[in-house]
Amino acid sequence: MVADAPPLSGPVTGTAAGVPFLALPPAVPTESPAPLVVGLHAFEPPRSESALAGAVPMASLPAWRVYLGLPLFGARLPEGGVAEINQRGARDYLVELFGPVVEEAAAELRRVTEELRSAFPVSDAPVGLVGVGAGATAALLALAEDRIPVGAAAAINPIVDPSLLVAARERRTGTPYSWSTQAQQTRGWLDLSGRAAEISRNATPLLVVNGGRDEVVPPAHGSAFHDTLAAQGSGNALRHIVVPDLAHAIGPEPGLEPGPLTPAGVLTDRALTEWFHQHLAPSTQVRAATGS
Numbered sequence: 001m002v003a004d005a006p007p008l009s010g011p012v013t014g015t016a017a018g019v020p021f022l023a024l025p026p027a028v029p030t031e032s033p034a035p036l037v038v039g040l041h042a043f044e045p046p047r048s049e050s051a052l053a054g055a056v057p058m059a060s061l062p063a064w065r066v067y068l069g070l071p072l073f074g075a076r077l078p079e080g081g082v083a084e085i086n087q088r089g090a091r092d093y094l095v096e097l098f099g100p101v102v103e104e105a106a107a108e109l110r111r112v113t114e115e116l117r118s119a120f121p122v123s124d125a126p127v128g129l130v131g132v133g134a135g136a137t138a139a140l141l142a143l144a145e146d147r148i149p150v151g152a153a154a155a156i157n158p159i160v161d162p163s164l165l166v167a168a169r170e171r172r173t174g175t176p177y178s179w180s181t182q183a184q185q186t187r188g189w190l191d192l193s194g195r196a197a198e199i200s201r202n203a204t205p206l207l208v209v210n211g212g213r214d215e216v217v218p219p220a221h222g223s224a225f226h227d228t229l230a231a232q233g234s235g236n237a238l239r240h241i242v243v244p245d246l247a248h249a250i251g252p253e254p255g256l257e258p259g260p261l262t263p264a265g266v267l268t269d270r271a272l273t274e275w276f277h278q279h280l281a282p283s284t285q286v287r288a289a290t291g292s
Helices: 049-055 081-107 109-119 134-144 162-173 181-189 193-199 219-230 263-279 284-290
Strands: 012-016 019-024 036-040 064-068 127-132 150-156 206-213 238-247
Touching: 012 109, 019 049, 019 109, 036 049, 036 109, 036 134, 049 064, 049 263, 064 109, 081 109, 081 134, 081 162, 081 181, 127 134, 127 263, 134 150, 134 193, 150 263, 162 181, 193 219, 206 219, 206 263, 219 238, 238 263
Parallel strands: 036 064, 036 127, 127 150, 150 206, 206 238
Antiparallel strands: 012 019, 019 064
């Protein structure tokens, strides 16, 4: 791991397993290992690790919050930069851009968290996992595929069905999407409702947050997704909330740096903070020390 500042001095930037991150230390300094919460940003604002840290800082949480950069974003732009990303999106947004980024983001979580554990004073308890937009889809995919042990998760405006994303892009560009066989396959394995049994397998507490002004994934889809998960009867804690004034993008353009928190952003951050306060377990080291 490469870090740009001593781990306990405040915000830390660096890379873990080749993935750029921004880490915020626990709200209250402690010499004991603290829980780890990992965050994944969106394609829309916040579209960087620092912007996500500003959008959902969860400042009062007694845990390390580590925000990761997505594949093909920021320092990991491909050769050709933003122009190459735009070309991939124009050729096939689902197959060449959205699908590969979500898949790789979920797949690299294990090696990233292993390296973070070796470098930061974090606990051995299962991690907290939070994502926004495409990052939320990646977080839910990681649950479905059991990529890492997760103690609690939160998904903000998750793309629960890629066809919703494609439809939004069609409305924005005026260009119809061609559903190739590969695109249909990508839609199938990223259909989160269709993978509800896998997502619920480990009974991970899950909070689903939808924006009342989300034009890509309207709240009704998040509610239906929650109900599909609940029907699995796995016994995990599930909650779905709607933040009335929250849009699909939860930060200002261009979404690369932290922006001022809006009232809707404050409500979203508060909901996440309360969720992880309630459901993220302390480490076995801390339990042993306290006798709890």
